[in-house]
Amino acid sequence: MTRRDIWTPVLIAAWAIVLGLLVWPLGKILLSSFIVDGEYTFANYTLIFSEPRFLRTIGNTFLVGFGGMIGALILGVGLAFVVSRFEIRGRTAIEVLALIAMVSPPFIGAYSWIVLFGANGLVRTSLASIGIDIPPIYGTPGVIMVFALKFFPQVFLITAGAFAAVSRSLEEAAESLGVSPTRRLFTITLPLIMPAITASGLLAFVMSIADFGTPQIIGRGLQVLATQAYILYSADLGSNQGLASAISLILVGISMVFVLLQRWMMRRDIYHNSGMKRAERRPIAGLKSLYLHVAAYGLVLLGSIPTITVIYYSFRRTRGPVFQDGFGLQSYERVLQRLSDPIINTLIYSAIAVVAIVVVGTLLGYLITRRRSLATGALDGILTVPYVVPGVVMGIAYAAAFNVAPLVLTGTGAIIILAIFIRRLPYTVSSVGAALRQISPNLEQAAMSLGVPPGRAFLKVTAPLLIPGIVAGAMMSLVTAMNELSSSLVLYIGRTITMPVRIYIAVIDGEYGIAAALSTILLAMTIVAILAMSYAAKRQYKS
Amino acid sequence: MKAIRLSGTLVAGAIAFAAFAASAQTKEVVIYTAAPGAVVDALTDRYAKETGVKVQVVKAGSGDLIRRVRAEAAAPKADVIWSVGGEQLESNKDLLAEFTTAEDAAILPAYKISKSWSPYSGILAVFSVNTKMLKPEQYPKTWKDLADPRWKGKITSARADASGSAFQQYATVLTIYGNEGPAIYKAILDNINFATSSGVVNRLVNDGEAAVGITLEDDAMQYKKNGGPIEIVMPADGTSTVPDGMALIKGAPSPEEGKKFMNWVLSKPVQDYVVKETNRRSARIDTPFPGTPITSIKTIDYDILKIAAQRDELLRQWRTMAVGR
Structure with missing residues (x-):
């Protein structure tokens, strides 16, 4: 801290970014929630907390949030346990299917469930023809089921890593003391991976309550805060904007409480596992093997249903919006002509956003983890906000904040990039922070004591060790950036259209064939991007 | 650096x-x-x-x-x-x-x-019906038919506060039935499952997820023309054509x-x-x-200027009817 420290300007720049891209736009929304007819008042909030329909909406929000979270936890942790503790054939296939389930195409996924399990759904009618009657998917249970299946892959991917890292010696010690396998699981293994479980559960909860598409499409009258906010925003009566803002902020507040709760619960539980014996997978045979394989593969296939259905429907023969018997490429022919704009935009915007996220996120992650101070601690706190702000709200905040001189960005690609950037930045900051905790600061300090300036010491010593963590984080950012719908939807104009927005438009037109073809193309783009990135990363290691 | x-x-x-x-x-x-x-x-x-x-x-x-x-x-x-x-x-x-x-x-x-x-x-408010789910004699013939509780959960349309065509349907029923209008419309509304957008209404009827859609003639025609199981019904108690x-x-x-x-x-x-x-x-x-010439369809006198002037108030009443949905 004595010499001209490169980290001071970085800290200042970081605060400038956070204030300009986060505090300022969201502050505008916050302010508007306190204004009714041009006067400052709590009226919007007292209305929400006094009217039964809004209270019911809040109750429903918790219901689907906890339902989705518990479902995703049961499925995700269960799958992670099975895959990391038993010899399951084709683990890679399971992981790939989980990834496919995770990149399930935006918005159209919910319609796939209707196509299969709706009132006239394929699966439902076939089951009915052999005498099995299941209710259509509509309603609260359907929404919770879809959330569980939509968000369990996140839980699985996060907890599988944690399961693998649990030291075998602890479990063996318990075993030698005669603790039964089940008790061992609940008293040793699960508590050890609790940070991963609570973190992924939190993620599932936050994503469930921010999702407005699923309850809107299959909820059949189920109102949650996200759908209420969306309806109030999209209705053309201007007077409801303040109320919509207030509802959005209550949604953000609920998520924030749970983020802080999770942090508080996990404040002490930090285990360093490095250097210990890794857990091993047990061979299984006979019926048990059959059950576990069926369960594991069945689950990831079920989670991939929306994606698989969409791909299948993209190759169905169509006439206009109507699907015909047999297969054909009409849906692709119909989208091909005006495909270049959305594809190019999607690639450029997500590439710029991801590069910015990687650079800024790495620097911030380092700053917050290694240079602890009040200023960096506060930064860390503020950076949890993007986790919990629904994309639509962020988009609306940006549209309002960046449409006045001197910063008129509305209608440009830059505003879409900035929204993606700020929404995904925290993920890289925290993954870099996590990776840093496993790297001793001694090396870097040694370099600095030999006279290397702090900036260079970071670049030459610490950064190379961080690369695997950064690459993994960047891939996640890329996938989410390419599939970002909610904020772009509010911010795009014709020339800045992206693939997810194009898909959304096809869906609201009822043109499922077109939406399916576009989704399949986006999926292919996402997969190619992931492969290209992991290929580049591998070459980087070798050189 | x-x-x-x-x-x-x-x-x-x-x-x-x-x-x-x-x-x-x-x-x-x-x-x-x-x-x-x-x-x-x-x-x-x-x-x-x-x-x-x-x-x-x-x-x-x-x-x-x-x-x-x-x-x-x-x-x-x-x-x-x-x-x-x-x-x-x-x-x-x-x-x-x-x-x-x-x-x-x-x-x-x-x-x-x-x-x-x-x-x-010009657009025309009509009903679209799924021909696999309903026989011609079962088709709803009038707006008043749609208010019958037997259609509960079988009709789809968009939200009137988000879709122009759904608002037109609402104002049409109010115009036809005058003082009785709100009650009849409320009964129809209670039978409706909202579609995410007006563009999805005929998709849901075509796919058999709803038996009846309240929609625009041209949108329903798009499905009918391409072989979808959809028939168009002109409401016998009157409908509106608006620019x-x-x-x-x-x-x-x-x-x-x-x-x-x-x-x-x-x-x-x-x-x-x-x-x-x-x-x-x-x-x-x-x-x-x-298609069907406009002269053989019973069209009502739909006063756009008057309806536009009342739009905010009509939507407020609509929200009260649709409360909690």
């Missing part, structure tokens, strides 16, 4: 990129539209080819578009708002610039309603380009094309319609 330089380059790059994206090309018209994607694509392609003007399109529901124009009022981005319901434009005319198109003499007098907006085509409108945005970045586009849309060849491709009724006197 390298990282700092890199991030510096990035910021510079982003700014350059923004500036590049913001710099308007010489000839360009920005259009906000709620028309179906296929129609938008076909017409804007044709316009670009004929005039050399680049068309920038934002497509969304009509409610979304109006809200967006309102949000941008300080620095408008759009030149023309196109294919949004007449009464919706009328009740937001503070956002619009007055303009009379060059084709005014050839426009149907019934559709010439306001100086703030022009008709683009789907278009208007010049007040303070538009290129008003002259906007005017040219509106004149073009109303020209005879384009209107002929609109009728043929979209099954819409023309805004012009001299373009014939191939």
